[in-house]
Amino acid sequence: MAGGELDRAMQYLAKLPGLGPRSARRAILHLMKRRESLMIPLAEALAEAARAVRPCSTCGNLDTVDPCGICTDPRRDPHTICVVEDVADVWALERAAAFGGRYHVIGGVLSALDGVGPDDLNVDTLVARASDPAVTEVILAMNATVDGQTTAHYIADRLAPTGVRVSRLAHGVPVGGELDYLDDGTLAQALRARQAV
């Protein structure tokens, strides 16, 4: 191989999700052929992001300022908090531009298998935020997985004493989805939650 430098970069690249040893080798050669246009800019962007980007101490979103841009944006509704598992979910909801309130990233889901308990999640700060009388609704937007729904139940229980209204995302047929391709669970849920036309 080509000395320790390339090997080391390759070993780190191979730890990224979606890359393994073989694709890390392809990636590093791709980078070496684009030293000025991609390799050095990528190294600098990673170092700069690692230096400047921090979790928001209020909501857990990632930003260069703390509190984050969403928490301090006066145009966003301060009465509604949308609870998500991960920062990626904040990004997904922001891309959809479907939510105008604020977020709370709990940083994972309860999972006996992975040893994630309530203390590993960012729930105490959520209860504190929801106890503010200005907050009128908390929307639980966990993934529609078993762990996600377990976590949503746990959070709803924790929020009950605050008296805040707690809701969850609707489950049903995805927009553009074809019934023939949907799993039984989704179909059953869509039937149970049918709505008057």
Add this chain to the structure above:
Amino acid sequence: MAGGELDRAMQYLAKLPGLGPRSARRAILHLMKRRESLMIPLAEALAEAARAVRPCSTCGNLDTVDPCGICTDPRRDPHTICVVEDVADVWALERAAAFGGRYHVIGGVLSALDGVGPDDLNVDTLVARASDPAVTEVILAMNATVDGQTTAHYIADRLAPTGVRVSRLAHGVPVGGELDYLDDGTLAQALRARQAV
């Protein structure tokens, strides 16, 4: 999104082979969660490799020294040159530990479709190296693709005036390969090139 820093790093990550916008988002969040153990080391390793690693001016292999470690290794046979398309192929042959001579990386294959002509490949330096009387054999180890084999023919023609012995890798049934799963071309070639037991 989370400010320009993360976006920029994500856009560069999305340009790596095997990663797209979605996996780049996953990768950057994975990195942010491992800031000290992975993100900063990766940034440093990439910057260091970009700074220190250069193509060998003799053979085209990547190394921190020029000529590269393989070209200057006195234990390697100086009489045989193995010609490969890319540095990845040098690594593959070195992993197999099946070749004790030196390499020549031509840096691609002839491809009318991609606009790669003879002048884009590192062939002149190969002809110069092969003209050294100390070199007795040149092994063409291009990929067994149409472009690879076209390129091998072109190189063999260019090497003919030097009088050096030119060989190519054997084609046939891969070790561990099952006939039922092999393509017709490989089977036909394996039959044509059958060997006495």
